[in-house]
Each structure stands twice: as structure tokens, then as C-alpha cells.
Amino acid sequence: MKIVPKVLVTKIGLDGHDRGSRVVAAHLRDAGMEVIYTPPWQAIDAVVKLAIEEDVDVIGISSLATDHRIVPKLMRALRDADVTGVAVIVGGIVPDADEAMLLDAGVARVFHPGASLDDIADYIRSIVPAMREARSVTWETWHE
Amino acid sequence: MQMNEPPTLARLLGGDRRAIAQAISTIENDATGQDDLSRALAPHLGRARVLGITGPPGAGKSTLVNALLGEIVARDLSAGVVAVDPSSPLTGGTVLGDRARMGEHGGHEHVFIRSLSSRGHAGGLARRADRIVDVLDAAGFDVVIVETVGAGQSEVAIDALADVRIVACPPGLGDGLQAIKAGILEIADVLVVTKADLPGADAAWRDLADMLRLRREGRTKVPVLKTIAAQREGIAKLVDAAFAHVDATGRGQRLRTRLPHESARERMAPDTTQDESAPDRVTRLASRDPFAGFLGIECIGGGAGCATTRLRIGARHINFNGGCHGGAIFALADTAFGLASNSHGRLASGIEAHVAFHVGVREGDELTAHATQISRGNKLATYRVEVTRSDGKLVASFSGTVYVSARGHAG
Structure with missing residues (x-):
């Protein structure tokens, strides 16, 4: 069966520059994905709750003004909530020196200025099957 | 990667x-095991009050749901929400964005x-939305709210989904009201004029009240309310009215409605029960269509009652005026029509088709045709096909009727 990737496109922190996240959301929609879009300024706990309830494959964080530095907090909150099988990607302005810090924290991939929209969509498509597999439940597990 | 402990039925029921x-x-996702899951949930249904919210696009449904959530949690109740958004028929x-x-x-x-x-599911409701409401009901939410795509008349399917049906109408709809009154207003248990701080709200309220007077006698009185969701005005009254309706008819009303609906549908078109196999069938049928192959038409997807085909216009599709030949566009639409009408597993033959061309097409353009089912009876079914260019322009509109035979497909 064809998998329709489910992607959360959001922004955490105090920066309100949301044009980038809107462009990415629209492109992923046109690439055939189901996109949950939120306005900026989301609380980390709210993002975790949303990711669980919507059962998303990917969380895309847009960061244009240093909000990427709190992404490790998000990664910790996801771990604390036992969220597995969900990839976190970050796009926007991330200094090279900070990229390693994000990858260390468990971020799957960082997209820098100049990254093509198609590359983002292709990357998401390439990782979704593994995410689905990791979150999959079978009928047997419905029983105690 | 660390594995989650498997979610169990008990954990679901525990919320x-x-x-x-x-x-x-x-x-x-139509995954295996869903029938077993639904069976397992069945004994736990009918506890929640299920509120269905529908109305035309821009009626303020999501904003209304947000206000309702505020009121519901203020009453110390829990709420589960299912918000349905339309998907692109092309991609x-x-x-x-409701969230x-x-x-x-x-x-x-x-x-x-x-x-x-x-x-792509018609009727404003995601496929199997009723079963998703069941999950939230069984999980113990006091209130379940279903918000459906603002599309118009076809939303009557909300009948089998909610215990109380709330129809949101914004002021200033004018003639738009005509479009919806024959369909969804008829099924309303509670009518709401949203954005009541806008000019025209009183006129809209009067229109709705007048219209109700024309309905047949003997039906429960339908309250007509006004809300200004952003300021919480009228929200408590709306919750009271919705709860009063559910309490009068009984929780789980939707479950009682569902059964006759489903059996009626099965009587009309017994073949639609095989919907699960429809996407594969569409692909299979498309792969053995020599004419479509000859023109370069490819099938890029389909399901029960729908199919999408694509064609890149090349030199061989051009007419003597240098534009795309109308026959090529017709054939693209007709292929989607044929696949959609044969998707249910019974042999369907076209008996009538009409096409209107809206804009010109040139060599190099990529055209997509999407066929959807308008109605389907035991013998006749009608379909609409829209052909669009990759820039989103509507190129042609096609409609057609098939005769549905009792036979299945060969092979």
C-alpha cells in the first residue's frame, strides 16, 4: 500500500519568521504529503503532544533566529515521552558549528539555506518507511 | 532503536x-487488524456525547470548535476532536490547518x-471517520467533536457519525444559503449563526428561522443560535443546546443510525463492499488498456469510485492548429472515467459522455484527469472528471454515465 507521509511543520521558541515554514508546508503538500502546520511560538510540550496525537512520521522545525538551540530540549522531551519512530529535521539558519550539536542530540538532518524543496521532500520520503515500521502495531498487540 | 511497549486495548480504553x-x-491507513480492533471496541461504545459540526467553507467551524473546547474543559469534561480537511485530488x-x-x-x-x-472521500468525511469516532468514544472522552470539510450538500454523511448535528452558517452567505439549505440544513439538529458580530448576522438568523418554519411538521424544534467564538459569546448556550439534544435522543444515537444506512447502501450497490481491493483493481485494469498505452496515458492512482490519469502532451498529440488535439484530452478523461466506474469490481460500460474545453494546451504540458463518482445505483452510475494542467488551470470538465452489468471483469 502507498504510504502517505505525515509531517508536522512547526516552530518552537520566540522567533515569528514563518514564511519559510509555510513555503515548506505548501511544497510538501504538493509533493503528496499530509502536513500538520502550526503557527510559530509552539511550546515544546505542545509539540510533543501534537506529534503523539497526530502520529506523525517527521517533525520539521523551522529556525531562522537561533531557535535551533532549543531543539535539544525538544529531543529530550520526546525521549522522556517515549516517542520513537519519529524523525526530527531542522531547516533554516543553523551555523555549521551548531549542526554537530543538533545531530548529537538526535536530529536526523539539518537543511541549510539553499537546500532545494525537492531535496527535503525526497529525504522525508526516504525515511518515512523506517519510521512507520518502528511505530507499527499489529493486531496481536491490541490484547494484553 | 528502542521499541515501545505494545499499545494494548486496555491502555486505549484507559485513555x-x-x-x-x-x-x-x-x-x-486501512491496516490489517482494524476489523478486530473495531470488534474489540464495540462493547465500549455509546458513552460519549458526539457532536458533529459542519457548514460551508469559511463558516468558522474550527474557531467554533476551539471555543467549544474552552467551554467543555471549563466544565471539567474531556474532549476528543476529529478535524477533517480536504485533500488535493491531484497529489x-x-x-x-484546523489544528x-x-x-x-x-x-x-x-x-x-x-x-x-x-x-478524496466524498461526503466531507474521511474514510472510516465513524470508526475513528468510535476509538475516541471507547477511550472514554466525555465529548467527541467531529468537524467536517466545508463542502456543501454532500455532508449529509455526518448523520451516521454524530449524535447531534450542528450546522454553522456565517452571515452574508446570501445566495450561498440556497445552495446548502436543501442539503445540510435539513439534517441540522442545532443551527448556529457564526461571526454574529458581523453585519448581516440578524438577517442570516431570520433566514434560518424562516426556513425552519417551512419544514415538515412533527420534527423536534431546531434551536437557532448566534455565536461570536472569538469572544466566547453564545458558546455556553450552544453546548447546552447540543447536550440537551443528545440527552433527549440518547447517547449512541449515531450507532443506531449507522446500521440502516449501511444496509441501504449495500442494497443499492452490493459491489461497493469490495472497496478494499479497488486500488489494486484500478492499477490492474489500467495496465491492460492498449489504447491508453498507445496515447501515453498512465494511471497514477485510484480507489473505490475514483481514478487519476496523466498524460504529457507530445508532438503526436498536436492538431493541425498546433494545439493539443481535443481527442487526446477526451481520451485522458475517458480513461479515468472508465477506471473509476470499473473500480468496484463490476463491469461498467460507458453509455454517454460530455466534455467541455476551457483553456488551450500545448506541447510539453502535463495534464492530469481526476474522476470521481457522483452517484451509483444498481444499474447506472455517473462520474465527473476534471482535467487540469500542471499549473493548476482547469483544462476540461467531463461528465459521463455508465451502465453497470452484473458481471465482473474477465481475468
């Missing part, structure tokens, strides 16, 4: 967020919100 979310995904993609308007309460521990793409 565990992840178990609920994964149960919904199982149904949404299947969606931006699920953005419900953000205020989305983080509340007594609130669970799930966005659903309609995935």
Missing part, C-alpha cells in the same frame, strides 16, 4: 494518548485532537 493515536492510524497532499485554530486548547491534558485528510 492512553499513544494507544489512541495508533488505533486511529490503524483505521486511517493526495493536504495541509491540515492551528484549535491551538489554544490543543495542549490541554483533557483534550485530544486528531487531523484527518479526506483522502
Whole structure:
């Protein structure tokens, strides 16, 4: 069966520059994905709750003004909530020196200025099957 | 990667967020085990009050749901929300934006919100939305709210989904009211004039009240309310009216409605029960169509009652005027029509078709035709096909009727 990737496109922190996240959301929609879009300024706990309830494959964080530095907090909150099988990607302005810090924290991939929209969509498509597999439940597990 | 402990039925029934979310995904993705899941949930249904909210696009449904959530949690009740957004008929993609308007309460521990793409399903409801409501009901939410795609008349399917049907009408709809009154207003249990601070709200309220007077006698009185969701005005009254309706008719009303509906549908078109195999059937039928292959038409997807085909216009599709030959466009639409009408497993033969061309097409353009089912009886079914260019322009509109034979397809 064809998998329709489910992607959360959001922004955490105090920066309100949301044009980038809107462009990415629209492109992923046109690439055939189901996109949950939120306005900026989301609380980390709210993002975790949303990711669980919507059962998303990917969380895309847009960061244009240093909000990427709190992404490790998000990664910790996801771990604390036992969220597995969900990839976190970050796009926007991330200094090279900070990229390693994000990858260390468990971020799957960082997209820098100049990254093509198609590359983002292709990357998401390439990782979704593994995410689905990791979150999959079978009928047997419905029983105690 | 560390594995989660498997979500169990007990955890779902206990209200565990992840178990609920994964149960919904199982149904949404048509995954194996969903029938067993539905059976397992059956004894736990009919506890929640299920509120259905529908209305034309821009009626303010999501904002209304947000206000309702505020009122519901203030009453110390819990709420599960299913918000349905339309998917693109071309790519299947969606931006699920309802949640953005419900953000205020989305983080509340007594609130669970799930966005659903309609995935091309007619009637404003995502496929199997009723089963998803069941999951939230069984999970113990006091109130379940279903918000459906604002599309118009076809939303009557909300009947089998909610215990009380709330229809939201914004002021200033004018003639738009004509379009919906024959369909969804008829099924309303509660009518709401939203954005009541806008000019024309009183006129809209009077129109609705007048219209109700024309309905046949002997029906329960339908309250007509006014709300200004952003200021919380009229919201408590709306919740009272909705709860009063559910309490008068009994919770689980939707479950009683569902059965006769389903059996009626099966009487009309017994073949639609084989919907699960429809996408494969469409692909299979497309692969053995020599004429489509000759023209370069490819099938890029389909399901029960729908199909999408694509054609890149090359030199061989050009007419003597240097534009795309109308026959090529017709053939593209006709192929989608044929696949959609044969998707149910019974042999369907076209008996009538009409096409209107809207804009010109040149060499190099990529055209997509999407066929959807308008109606289907035991013998006749009608379909609409829209042909669009890759820049989104509507190139041609096609409609057609098939005769449905009792036979299946050979092979």
C-alpha cells in the first residue's frame, strides 16, 4: 500500500519568521504529503503532544533566529515521552558549528539555506518507511 | 532503536494518548487488524456525547470548535476532536490547518485532537471517520467533536457519525444559503449563526428561522443560535443546546443510525463492499488498456469510485492548429472515467459522455484527469472528471454515465 507521509511543520521558541515554514508546508503538500502546520511560538510540550496525537512520521522545525538551540530540549522531551519512530529535521539558519550539536542530540538532518524543496521532500520520503515500521502495531498487540 | 511497549486495548480504553493515536492510524491507513480492533471496541461504545459540526467553507467551524473546547474543559469534561480537511485530488497532499485554530486548547491534558485528510472521500468525511469516532468514544472522552470539510450538500454523511448535528452558517452567505439549505440544513439538529458580530448576522438568523418554519411538521424544534467564538459569546448556550439534544435522543444515537444506512447502501450497490481491493483493481485494469498505452496515458492512482490519469502532451498529440488535439484530452478523461466506474469490481460500460474545453494546451504540458463518482445505483452510475494542467488551470470538465452489468471483469 502507498504510504502517505505525515509531517508536522512547526516552530518552537520566540522567533515569528514563518514564511519559510509555510513555503515548506505548501511544497510538501504538493509533493503528496499530509502536513500538520502550526503557527510559530509552539511550546515544546505542545509539540510533543501534537506529534503523539497526530502520529506523525517527521517533525520539521523551522529556525531562522537561533531557535535551533532549543531543539535539544525538544529531543529530550520526546525521549522522556517515549516517542520513537519519529524523525526530527531542522531547516533554516543553523551555523555549521551548531549542526554537530543538533545531530548529537538526535536530529536526523539539518537543511541549510539553499537546500532545494525537492531535496527535503525526497529525504522525508526516504525515511518515512523506517519510521512507520518502528511505530507499527499489529493486531496481536491490541490484547494484553 | 528502542521499541515501545505494545499499545494494548486496555491502555486505549484507559485513555492512553499513544494507544489512541495508533488505533486511529490503524483505521486511517486501512491496516490489517482494524476489523478486530473495531470488534474489540464495540462493547465500549455509546458513552460519549458526539457532536458533529459542519457548514460551508469559511463558516468558522474550527474557531467554533476551539471555543467549544474552552467551554467543555471549563466544565471539567474531556474532549476528543476529529478535524477533517480536504485533500488535493491531484497529489493526495493536504495541509491540515484546523489544528492551528484549535491551538489554544490543543495542549490541554483533557483534550485530544486528531487531523484527518479526506483522502478524496466524498461526503466531507474521511474514510472510516465513524470508526475513528468510535476509538475516541471507547477511550472514554466525555465529548467527541467531529468537524467536517466545508463542502456543501454532500455532508449529509455526518448523520451516521454524530449524535447531534450542528450546522454553522456565517452571515452574508446570501445566495450561498440556497445552495446548502436543501442539503445540510435539513439534517441540522442545532443551527448556529457564526461571526454574529458581523453585519448581516440578524438577517442570516431570520433566514434560518424562516426556513425552519417551512419544514415538515412533527420534527423536534431546531434551536437557532448566534455565536461570536472569538469572544466566547453564545458558546455556553450552544453546548447546552447540543447536550440537551443528545440527552433527549440518547447517547449512541449515531450507532443506531449507522446500521440502516449501511444496509441501504449495500442494497443499492452490493459491489461497493469490495472497496478494499479497488486500488489494486484500478492499477490492474489500467495496465491492460492498449489504447491508453498507445496515447501515453498512465494511471497514477485510484480507489473505490475514483481514478487519476496523466498524460504529457507530445508532438503526436498536436492538431493541425498546433494545439493539443481535443481527442487526446477526451481520451485522458475517458480513461479515468472508465477506471473509476470499473473500480468496484463490476463491469461498467460507458453509455454517454460530455466534455467541455476551457483553456488551450500545448506541447510539453502535463495534464492530469481526476474522476470521481457522483452517484451509483444498481444499474447506472455517473462520474465527473476534471482535467487540469500542471499549473493548476482547469483544462476540461467531463461528465459521463455508465451502465453497470452484473458481471465482473474477465481475468
